[in-house]
Structures are given as C-alpha cells and as structure tokens.
Amino acid sequence: MTTTAAARPRRRYPRGEGERLRADILVAAKDLLASTGDVDSVSIRLVAERVGVSTPSIYHHFADKAALITAVCEDVFAELDRLMQAAAGGVDDPHEALRERGLAYCRFALENPEHYRIVMMSLPHEGEVFTAHDLVAGQTFAHLVSGVEACQSAGIFPANEDPARIAMALWACVHGAVSLVITKPGIAGDDPLAFCAMVLEATGAGMAVLADPAVDDPAGGH
DSSP states (O other), X not given: OOOOTTOOOOOOOOTTOHHHHHHHHHHHHHHHHHHHOOGGGOOHHHHHHHHTSOHHXXXXXXXXXXXXXXXXXXXXXXXXXXXXXXXXXXXXXXXHXXXXXXXXXXHHHHHSHXXXXXXXXXXXXXXXXXXXXXXXXXXXXXXXXXXXXXXXXXXXXXXXXXXXXXXXXXXXXXXXXXXXXXXXXXXXXTOHXXXXXXXXXXXXXXXXXXXXXXXXXXXXXX
16 A cells, blocks of 8 residues: 555554544544645545554444545544634633633634634535534533523613523624634734734624613713
8 A cells, every 4th residue: 555655653552542543643643634724635544544553443443435435524623623622611700711812712713723714614415413403502602602691680781681692692603703704814914813903803892882772862862
C-alpha cells in the first residue's frame, strides 16, 4: 500500500485499549478536515494511512465515513462545550457569564475555522446523521439555554419569552459574525474577535432592553 507523507508507523496498543485507537482515528480525521477544508477530500483510506493502520481497522470503530464525520462533529462540539462551560464557570453575574460563554464560542470558531466551517457552515452531505436536531438537542445548546434562563430569572432578559428561542437568536447573531469573518478574512480589521464581541454585546444588550418595562412606555417612563 502506498502511504502519504503524513502517514506514520503506529505502535500497537495492548488488547482491550481500542478506545485509544478510536481517539487516534478521530484526531487524524480532524487533522485532515482542517488541512483540506473539505469533507469530500477526506476518505477512510487517508485516515487509515495517517493513523498507520489498515482500512478495516477504521471500520471496526466506525461503520462508514458518515459515522466517522459525525463522530468528529460531536467531538468538536464537546470541546466547544467544555471551553464555554469553563469560561462561564465562577462568573456570578448571569449576563456576564453568558457574555463569557459567547466569547469562548467566537474564539473557538476563529481559532478552528475549518472545523467550524465543516460543522456549522456546510450544506448537508449524503449520509449525514449529525443534523440540526442533534445540535439543538445537544449538551452545548442546553447549557446555552440554561444561561439564558439564569438571565431571565435575574430580570435581565424578558421572562415571557421562550428561553430556547432567545438562545437561538443569540446563537444566530454570533454565528453570523464568526461566519462573516471566516469567509471574508480581513473584513473585520486586525481584531476579528473584538468585532465578534461587539456583535455579541449588542445582541445581549438588545435582548436586555426587551425586558425593560420602559420600552413599552411611549413616554419612556416619564
């Protein structure tokens, strides 16, 4: 078998440590996705070569390419969730905690543009099983909704709105900002994170305004 320059001999793991091989496969797939920026350019054969195993070894852990790509997407979102949770941890003010969570999201997207592009900016591909429903039903979105609910309980966001709907609106704005920066490099100047933070803060401030009773008063409360 002809191997690529990226392929490397692999030290065999002891019997019963298949999870370590599975992790190696995921890392290789993520590396290939990052370097090619194209799901179609990543094949089971190339992943096997990069890990240093036979193609059947990949199929022992993943039924097909779609299953492997789905696992990569899930892994990317698990890391994103970990970073967002860490950013919000220990922040007492719920609005500030939500802001820190959003900044972590922006930072992750900008530092991992190809992974973000594939997971969040690609059209569905044949055999895809990581769907929009999976995104909304996942832990990452659930934690975002919890952050919104904390802001509602504190009177910062309107209590009569569906927290999932607010969370989706916040997500849409941040996603739009990072997508623009990723697809149009340089459009946000020398500090794309600062641009994304401005969009994030404006959106959060706008949502907070909706919770202010004075907004419904044409006289502004006077």
